[in-house]
Amino acid sequence: MATGLELLVAAALCAACPGFNDTLPDNLIRINEEGNMVTELPVDVEADMAGVTDDAPVETLETILNKKVKLRALREWINGQHLRIATLEDYPLSYTELLENGTRVGHGVSFQLINFLQEKFKFTYEVVVPQDNILGSTIDFDRSLVEMVNKSFVDLAAAFIPSLSEQRSFIYYSTTTLDEGEWIMVMRRPRESASGSGLLAPFEFWVWILIFVSLLAVGPIIYVLIILRNRLSGDGVQQPYSLGHCAWFVYGALMKQGSTLSPIADSTRLLFATWWIFITILTSFYTANLTAFLTLSKFTMPFNTVNDILTKNKHFVTMRGGGVEYAIRTTNESLYMLNPMIKNNYAVFSDATNDTYNLQNYVNLNGYVFVRDRPAINIMLYKDYLYRKSINLKDEKVHCPFALAKEPFLKKKRAFAYPIGSNLSELFDPELLNLVESGIIKHLSARQLPSADICPQDLGGTERQMRNGDLMMTYYIMLAGFATAFVVFTTELLFRYINGRHEANKWSRHGIGRATNGRSFKPSRWLRALGHIKGGEGQLLGTSTHANHVTPPPPYQSIFNQGGGEQLQRWRRNPGLVLPDEKNGAGVRRLINGRDYMVFRNADGHSQLVPIRSPSAALFQFTYTD
Known part of the structure; x- marks a missing residue:
């Protein structure tokens, strides 16, 4: 609450204020309490043409009138006009049909919109297509759609054209965005999930690394601790185990095998028990997670993002002259990082407009990744699903040999295109905006598809049979074990041969059967088996003495x-x-x-x-x- 002093100061200030101004600004539209307009309009302008509505923008009356007058003039001009409309073969959004009389008829979502505009504005049109079914760019300008629009060969380009930075200098995009195009990767469905091999899946990479390091380190650590304990305590009862025995104990515990080592000292027993407890918990976790992975794991694809394509050098194919190609070739676009793959022949740009051909030829036969916009991919897979289901009614995996990636390969806003300086945008774009906001364009794009998701990434089958892909790591371990055993066996033979040669050389220097001090000694069994020593005193076990006419010994x-x-x-x-x-x-x-x-x-x-x-x-x- 204000004090008396504050009220006195406020009264003094009000006395110095200028008088109240009740005049209104010019061109202001006034409405009375009943909602009726009291401002007088020009005689030749109707009230509904002045744009005085509840959601009208805050503009001057002159601006509104000029816009309305211009639109009315455009409506009068286009009534009865014959337009040339260009398009691309981009099923199902836009495609054409050539009739027997040579007339080309447009179809798809784009021409459903054009037909709506035709009914509203009473014009006629003819459909033309570029000589090459390409969008066009700076280095690919001839025979393209951009060339036709840029040189005003046509009045309008009715196609879902991606908004690319390089094309803005040649054409004028409509102010109304028809949709946000998503280009998706489709590939052959792998037989197993891409999350990893069945045996390695329970643990991540660094867990396996730490298990391997502990397997190598625990054996020497136990050996050193036993030696250190014996030297510090002076205990002669607990004999130290060799390094090899400690290492084999660690490996045997990991494989759930027993051990011949029986430590006596309490500290040594605790070392052994600690490793056993660790291995028991580790193997229990591994068994539980492996069971969960084989039965409940989520299916994943090997290629989900652009980085997967780049890092794994995966071949991919897309439409020639489409938005994906120009996004890769243009410097300031997001896909320019894939440009080196064009030079290395990992990227293929197909001239075929038939998506089924590209799917069968590149994806099914050669294992490529096919990049296409979402409406075309969905309809293509749906038709393939219906065909395969007519052949086989039971096996769901046969119905869906292809799968889609979750992440979009490219996202771009798409719109119609006009020649630079054309005023058709002012007439058509407001109507197109109403169709977009009402969801009609989205409905038309998915009208041919069922409401259910056809061939999802995870088919959701409850059965899970073990396949060779799940057991590949088992085969690798077995091969590695046999290879290691063979190398060790070869090493043993090599050292045995070297030791035999060394022993034979010593005999040749000092005389057979005589050492340096003159005493006699017997050769090793190895030398005797190789026949280096002839006429020895003894006889090998299991060798018959009848050939040498040796009388058997007496009882x-x-x-x-x-x-x-x-x-x-x-x-x-x-x-x-x-x-x-x-x-x-x-x-x-x-x-x-x-x-x-x-x-x-x-x-x-x-x-x-x-x-x-x-x-x-x-x-x-x-x-x-x-």
């Missing part, structure tokens, strides 16, 4: 008694062993390392152990066989 028990006959005497002459006789005396039975031996004295005075247990005795008998 083992006869060695420890005085019987045996000639065979025993022959065995007594072995210079390397002195058997019990009257000269040397009987051997002494000893229990060594839990096994029974007979101890005898050799010729050089050293003691010789003769095993008594049956398996060891058999080996002893084989060793001393001629």
Whole structure:
């Protein structure tokens, strides 16, 4: 609430204010309380021609009158006029039919609009088409639609022409935008989802990388911790495992296999248990996500955006001279990044106006991606669906061999075109705007299509059978395992051969059967198997002695008694062993390392152990066989 001082100041200021001005501006249209107009209009102008409506723009009366007068003059002029209208073969939006008498008749959404304008403004028209069915540009101007409009060969271009920056210098687009055109990619429907292989799908890329790193790192970490623990604690009970044993334990746990390692120390047991718990949780998550992926995963396409086409160098085809081609060739357009693909022959611009031909020839046979505006693609796929369903009534995958990408390849506003300086735009565009705002143009574009979605990206089948594509990673792992095993086997043979050569060279330097100190030794089994040593003292296991006329050894028990006959005497002459006789005396039975031996004295005075247990005795008998 104002104080008394503030009221006094306000009264003083009001006394200095100028008087109230009740005069109105010129040309102002006045309306009384009942809504009737009280301003007097010129005598030769009707009230309804003055544009005085509830939604009239705030303009001066002179501007309104001039516009109305001009429109009335245009209506009078066009009444009975014969127009030349150009168009493109762009089914279903605009296409023509050549009659037997040589007359060309226009069809499609564009000419439904033209026919509406014809009925309203009472004009006649003839349809012409450019020599080449192309829109036209700076480098592709001849025989094009843009050339016909630019040189005023026609009065109007009735087609859904995309609004491109380069064409604005040649033609005048209508102020009313008919629609926002969307060019969509259509491709062959893949047999499996593009989200990844069935075995790799449960985890993303970096999860697999971390699992692989942990598989390589945990084994050495456990090995180092065990060594460090033993050295710090001085515990000799827990023997340290080798690095190979630790690495194989980590891999075996990942494959849900057991381990022969049995740690005693509590800290070592915790290390092993930690890895087991980690693997158990990891494999449980993998199994659950793999089941969900194979049954409930959302189907995705391999090519959904322009970047997919660019990064994967995918061949694509589109209409020759259409909006997509000029958007790729024009520098300041969004698709100019695809321009290098034209030079590398990844982009094909087809002259065929038959979409079915392009679909079958490029997409179905060659696997290309076909880029076309949405109305044409939808009608084309719908007709293909009806044809295939008439052949096969049951298999939905046969009905829909093609699929659409979700993201538009290109978006552009589309409109009619006029020659520069033409005043037909002022007459036709307001009527076209009424049709756009009422949704009639959108209705006409989709009139031939059913309300249901035909051949969606995800067919929504409930069954999900495993295919080879889901098991490809399994095949790769198996091949990699066999290849690795073969490489390791080859490496073993190579090292065995190198070691054998090294051992053979040592024998050749020091004499067969003699070392540098003069003592005798036996060659390795490898050298004996290769036949490097001939005439050796021993006989290989499993080799028959009949070919060498070797008398079988006497019974083992006869060695420890005085019987045996000639065979025993022959065995007594072995210079390397002195058997019990009257000269040397009987051997002494000893229990060594839990096994029974007979101890005898050799010729050089050293003691010789003769095993008594049956398996060891058999080996002893084989060793001393001629």
